[in-house]
Amino acid sequence: xxxxxxxxxRQSSTLSELVADKMEKLILSGELAAxxxxxxxxxxxxxxxxxxxVREASMLLTSRGLVEFxxxxxxxxxxxxxAELLEIYDLRxxxxxxxxxxxxxxxxxxxxxxxxxxxxMEKAADSNKADKYYTLNLKFHECLVDMAGSSRLxxxxxxxxxxxxxxxxxxxxxxxxxxxxxxxxxxxxDAIIEGDAEKARELGEAHVRAGKKRFxxxxxxxxxxxx
Amino acid sequence: xxxxxxxxxRQSSTLSELVADKMEKLILSGELAAxxxxxxxxxxxxxxxxxxxVREASMLLTSRGLVEFxxxxxxxxxxxxxAELLEIYDLRxxxxxxxxxxxxxxxxxxxxxxxxxxxxMEKAADSNKADKYYTLNLKFHECLVDMAGSSRLxxxxxxxxxxxxxxxxxxxxxxxxxxxxxxxxxxxxDAIIEGDAEKARELGEAHVRAGKKRFxxxxxxxxxxxx
DNA sequence: AAATATTAAATTGTTGACAATCTTGGATCA
DNA sequence: TGATCCAAGATTGTCAACAATTTAATATTT
Numbered sequence: 340x341x342x343x344x345x346x347x348x349r350q351s352s353t354l355s356e357l358v359a360d361k362m363e364k365l366i367l368s369g370e371l372a373a374x375x376x377x378x379x380x381x382x383x384x385x386x387x388x389x390x391x392x393v394r395e396a397s398m399l400l401t402s403r404g405l406v407e408f409x410x411x412x413x414x415x416x417x418x419x420x421x422a423e424l425l426e427i428y429d430l431r432x433x434x435x436x437x438x439x440x441x442x443x444x445x446x447x448x449x450x451x452x453x454x455x456x457x458x459x460m461e462k463a464a465d466s467n468k469a470d471k472y473y474t475l476n477l478k479f480h481e482c483l484v485d486m487a488g489s490s491r492l493x494x495x496x497x498x499x500x501x502x503x504x505x506x507x508x509x510x511x512x513x514x515x516x517x518x519x520x521x522x523x524x525x526x527x528x529d530a531i532i533e534g535d536a537e538k539a540r541e542l543g544e545a546h547v548r549a550g551k552k553r554f555x556x557x558x559x560x561x562x563x564x565x566x
Numbered sequence: 567x568x569x570x571x572x573x574x575x576r577q578s579s580t581l582s583e584l585v586a587d588k589m590e591k592l593i594l595s596g597e598l599a600a601x602x603x604x605x606x607x608x609x610x611x612x613x614x615x616x617x618x619x620v621r622e623a624s625m626l627l628t629s630r631g632l633v634e635f636x637x638x639x640x641x642x643x644x645x646x647x648x649a650e651l652l653e654i655y656d657l658r659x660x661x662x663x664x665x666x667x668x669x670x671x672x673x674x675x676x677x678x679x680x681x682x683x684x685x686x687m688e689k690a691a692d693s694n695k696a697d698k699y700y701t702l703n704l705k706f707h708e709c710l711v712d713m714a715g716s717s718r719l720x721x722x723x724x725x726x727x728x729x730x731x732x733x734x735x736x737x738x739x740x741x742x743x744x745x746x747x748x749x750x751x752x753x754x755x756d757a758i759i760e761g762d763a764e765k766a767r768e769l770g771e772a773h774v775r776a777g778k779k780r781f782x783x784x785x786x787x788x789x790x791x792x793x
Numbered sequence: 794a795a796a797t798a799t800t801a802a803a804t805t806g807t808t809g810a811c812a813a814t815c816t817t818g819g820a821t822c823a
Numbered sequence: 824t825g826a827t828c829c830a831a832g833a834t835t836g837t838c839a840a841c842a843a844t845t846t847a848a849t850a851t852t853t
Contacts, residue, residue, distance in 0.1 A: 352637060353637045353638070353805090353806065353807095354806075354807070355806080355807095356637070376834095378833095378834075379834080379835070380833095380834075380835090388807080388808090389807060389808045389809070390808085390809090390835090391806080391807055391808065391809095392806085392807070392808095394622075394835090394836090395621075395622075395625065395806095398622065398625045398626070398629075399625070401629060402625075402628060402629030410579060410580045410583070410814095410835085410836090411580070411813080411814050411815060411834085411835060411836075412814090412815070412816095412834085412835080413834070413835060414835095423718075426716055426718065427718065429664065430661075430664065430716075430718060430719060430722075433660040433661065433663065433664050434657075434660065434661075436660065437656065437657060437660050489653055489657075491650075491653065491654065491657060491726075492657060495657075495722060499718075580835090580836065580837095581836075581837070582836080582837095603804095605803095605804075606804080606805070607803095607804075607805090615837080615838090616837060616838045616839070617805090617838085617839090618836080618837055618838065618839095619836085619837070619838095621805090621806090622836095637805090637806090637844095638804085638805060638806075638843080638844050638845060639804090639805080639844090639845070639846095640804070640805060641805095794853105795852100795853090796851100796852085796853080797850105797851080797852075797853090798849105798850085798851070798852085799848100799849080799850070799851085800847100800848085800849075800850085801846105801847085801848075801849090802845105802846080802847070802848085803844105803845085803846070803847085804843105804844085804845075804846085805842105805843085805844070805845085806841100806842080806843065806844085807840105807841085807842070807843085808839105808840085808841075808842090809838105809839100809840095809841105810837105810838085810839090810840105811836105811837085811838080811839105812835105812836080812837070812838090813834105813835085813836065813837085814833105814834085814835070814836085815832105815833085815834075815835085816831105816832085816833070816834085817830100817831085817832075817833085818829105818830090818831085818832095819828105819829090819830085819831100820827105820828085820829080820830095821826105821827080821828075821829090822825105822826085822827080822828090823824105823825090823826080823827095
């Protein structure tokens with residue numbers, strides 16, 4: 340585990356934020372496993388800071404959906420059950436719909452970097468590069484939300500995406516049908532360029548719901564079980 | 567400003583949480599005004615605690631949408647512009663729609679306390695008691711979200727409702743057309759009892775959008791302006 | 794006089810020590 | 824043997840002092 344000082348050169352940023360960023364990486368990479376308790380003293384020592392910033396960072400991550408606080412028992416890396424994951428899909432669907440709606444309103448015919456991203460995903464899908472597609476897919480959705488121009492919406496969706504990553508870590512990386520997924524992206528993109536906001540909403544919502552179905556279908560095979 | 571010790575009898579709750587609750591009241595009542603900086607030392611002294619809990623409470627309120635942190639400058643009570651308020655209405659609309667959808671799925675024909683609340687609102691509307699209607703309306707929506715049974719959805723909507731209250735405090739209490747608003751409640755209620763989830767979503771979403779329009783219409787008269 | 798640089802005051806950020814609470818392991822008792 | 828109680832250890836919560844940064848007030852320069 341690398342020391343926090345490596346990042347400390349970033350200015351006008353508080354130690355707590357640096358620690359939070361570091362912890363977010365540790366959590367999303369699985370080094371801090373879902374359900375695990377975060378020992379303030381131990382982590383503080385490892386990062387070379389005192390307990391204060393670790394505590395504050397934990398609280399920051401709470402609002403990002405990655406950590407859960409229990410009084411006098413400590414901070415725990417959140418654990419997402421299958422039922423919760425499905426619930427999150429639904430919330431993400433309606434919020435993504437709203438993002439597409441706003442993006443279509445504000446785009447003014449210009450899809451920005453979305454076109455480029457879509458093309459690169461097309462290539463990744465053709466050559467069956469799932470990891471590449473996964474990364475680009477994240478960027479595509481991020482870009483979509485940015486175009487919507489609502490920091491509130493961004494925070495909410497980011498939080499949901501974070502939580503999704505807590506479900507069995509990499510399990511989401513397996514993308515059953517990249518070609519189909521990207522066709523849906525194309526349709527959203529077209530609606531945004533046309534400026535048809537209501538259509539963009541419908542397509543965005545449906546796209547996430549389709550993702551949910553793809554996940555459910557894949558999950559049925561492997562028969563994973565949760566509490 | 568009353569002392570924190572009055573609340574301290576609550577067990578298994580940390581000081582930070584007590585302070586957060588107290589601060590939430592101070593903010594929503596306007597004693598801590600929107601945009602104002604929260605002086606940690608001053609507030610800590612007033613509440614009879616040290617700066618630590620006040621800091622942690624501020625962070626808690628950040629995730630509830632009531633406070634904004636700026637590094638080395640402190641915690642500020644959030645200030646919501648008219649544009650943001652309208653944006654929040656839209657987000658609340660889609661999330662309320664989702665809440666109604668889930669409520670209809672899980673209700674199983676039983677609307678719980680919603681019926682009673684609706685009746686009482688009817689009376690309040692008839693006798694033109696806006697304050698009473700306002701309070702019951704909050705409860706109705708709260709109950710709706712509870713029935714949906716998603717803590718995540720609850721947190722998100724609560725946060726948005728909190729933020730709405732930061733817009734000129736009481737301005738939202740003026741309810742232009744209680745009778746119409748309550749007719750919409752009735753329709754939602756019926757859809758939930760019928761178990762028609764998709765219809766409940768539509769009506770719930772439309773209800774909040776109608777509220778937005780009612781607000782915009784009222785606002786047009788008074789000509790309030792924002793940055 | 795206006796703009797800029799400088800210094801002092803106020804405020805937030807961080808730390809280490811101490812208090813309160815929970816957890817664990819062993820002793821006691823039925 | 825099993826359950827319950829108690830004490831010791833580990834861990835979180837709170838505090839007060841100190842460091843870092845920002846804000847303001849003042850002096851300086853043009």
